[in-house]
Amino acid sequence: MRDSQNRMANMPRPCMSGGTRFSQSWRGFQRAADHHVPDESARSCNRFRPEFGMGFLPRLHLFELEDLDWFPHVIRNLATDYLQFIETTFKLHQPVAPLLRRALERSAMTQVLDLCSGGGGPIVDLFQALAAAGMNARFTLTDKYPNLPAFRRVAALHPSEVTFISEPIDARAVPPELTGLRTVFNSFHHFRPEDGRAVLRCAVQAGQPIAVFEIPERSLVTTILLLLTPLYVALATPFMRPFRWSRLFWTYVLPLVPFVCWWDGLVSQLRAYTVPELTCLARSVGGTDYEWEVGRVGIGVTPGHVTYLIGLRSGNNCR
Secondary structure: OHHHHHHHHHOOEEOOOOOOOEEEEEOOOOOOOOOOOOHHHHHHOOOOOOOOOOOOOOOOOOOOHHHOOOOOHHHHHHHHHHHHHHHHHOOOOOOHHHHHHHHHHHHOOOEEEEEOOOOOOOHHHHHHHHHHOOOOOEEEEOOOOOOHHHHHHHHHHOOOOEEEOOOOOOOOOOOOOOOOEEEEEOOHHHOOHHHHHHHHHHHHHHOOOEEEEEOOOOOHHHHHHHOOHHHHHHHHHHHOOOOOHHHHHHHHHOOHHHHHHHHHHHHHHHHOOOHHHHHHHHHOOOOOOEEEEEEEEEOOOOOOEEEEEEEEEHHHOOO
16 A cells, blocks of 8 residues: 555646646655665566556557658658748747756756757757746757758758767767757657667766657557657648759659658657656656756646656756
8 A cells, every 4th residue: 555655645736726737856856865876677668558647548659750760861851941940939938948948047057958959959049948937058969860051041040059060979889078958859759768878877977967758659549649740740841941943843743751751750649658658757767966847837728738847966967
């Protein structure tokens, strides 16, 4: 009975101000754990099952076309351009700004090292939101497959505060000289549990804070809405900048971009981690001096949420 009560006490509780935000601080749970997590504990995080209200399907790690090494970079870049356009146009990550600001303040940092940056995602909007709140943060964009044209466009908007790295950066093995709050926007689902654990462990071993933010979720409503992705791409393309004939060709003549966005978007939903699953991964990372917070926050009036996982060194003492 006591074990059952403890598990219930550790489950995230709904926010009393409306029920759209779920947050649970796992403060110090790693301090009570050994550095070495038993293999069975780690393996249990690899066998995710659906939980009532959190995922209507088991996590399915199907392949995404953009993850394939041989996938044409032209199509990959056009697809990430579409994702960046949707994120910035509808400000999907606006609820993230207060969480990011708090993580920076608690870690006493102003440098953000963005991993898996894709087309630049919400970086410009978040930079502006932090600046409006009085925080002059600096961002560095990185990716395993850098979309350099997109990186240059984003960096040109704020050349002193937004930079990028041209060489491939693997989020599982970040060079130690790259310091700052590590962020992962809408990309953590690309990693299998063992690789996601490696991303978190890499940050912990380097003594760097990390913040994961994910819009994909295993929700029936959002998955159904994604079935219309080819239509969304066709409607959005005329408004995307810069204008490219290749964008028109691969969207309307030979519609590979709408297909890729539809397939990868659907797979992203099925790959998404729930709050309990992210908690399980954080518990299995090791490291006795980290505090973790995991939860969900609603995206305006939409049915969607941003699921987040934030890990900081205890005592606001990040290196």
